[in-house]
Amino acid sequence: MSLYFSRLTLNPDPSTRALAQLLNPRDESKKVDAHHRLVWTVFSDGTARQRDFLWRYDGKGRFFTLSARPPKAHDLFLPPESKAFEPDLRRGDRLIYTLRANATRDRRGARSKNRRVDVVMDLLHAVPKKDRSTARMKMAQTAAEAWMARQGALKGFAPVETIADGYSTLQLGHRRREGATFGVLDLTGEIEVTDPALFLPALAQGFGRAKAWGCGLMLIRRAG
Structure with missing residues (x-):
């Protein structure tokens, strides 16, 4: 394609x-x-x-x-x-990237049903409310590292460095039932290509969710 x-x-x-x-x-x-x-x-x-x-x-x-x-x-x-867009990528190539991502994961809920949760908010729920503002970016960094590792295992790359530069939440629609709230991680770092046959289609598909709203496009350049 x-x-x-x-x-x-x-x-x-x-x-x-x-x-x-x-x-x-x-x-x-x-x-x-x-x-x-x-x-x-x-x-x-x-x-x-x-x-x-x-x-x-x-x-x-x-x-x-x-x-x-x-x-x-x-x-x-x-x-x-x-x-x-025709990058010539080989196994072992290292790339510098920037990515704005709506990062989620499935969590098993009641009656064995899975539900999708924002990876940062999922960690913050375990932090007392009075401490969440100060713990926010620490949790964002931890969540980002784990999420990128999962993405890479499925999509042909290995994270070398993951940096959470920012985390915010956006509300679409004035009332809950009219729209949705989603979290946005701004990431930079370095990855190593492990399987170009998986990674190139993943670039085209995008990473995470909320792609209609400006998330998921990984911008890459060669390291060094």
């Missing part, structure tokens, strides 16, 4: 800047929703289209995407900068 890596830069002309509060709200939850809709403008070609792309916002008016189709031109963006 052909893949395209693209950079989309918001158009700096006055007509786009006039929409700044709509396209890039200050509230983080509203921002994720606005960006979700914004990125769809260059990939949607009909009501039946299913998402076949990953995306991430860089905080500087730019979006990075990995997609099965090149993005279309749109007045809200400068012309897309796209290239074929």
Whole structure:
């Protein structure tokens, strides 16, 4: 399957800047929703289209995407900068990465039913409420290391270094039943490729959940 890596830069002309509060709200939850809709403008070609792309916002008016189709031109963006995504990866290659991930795992619940839990919040539940704010990033680091190890075992890489740079929660929808709350881990570090045949499809599929909301795209470059 052909893949395209693209950079989309918001158009700096006055007509786009006039929409700044709509396209890039200050509230983080509203921002994720606005960006979700914004990125769809260059990939949607009909009501039946299913998402076949990953995306991430860089905080500087730019979006990075990995997609099965090149993005279309749109007045809200400068012309897309796209290239074929064809990394030549071998076993033992080391890569520096950044990843924004909604990291979850299945936990057995009552009556032997599994339920999906956020890996950071799952650890924080064992910490007294008065101590959670100070323990937050320590738990995020512990959870991130374990989650990346599990991901790597299934998807053809081994973590060399995992750094949790941040952890936040986002709320989609004003009421619980209208939306969802999910956790976001911002990760950087280094990995070693153990099985390119597994790792390359995993890059295309993305890591973790909430991929429609800007999570899951691993940006890589060679170490050294």
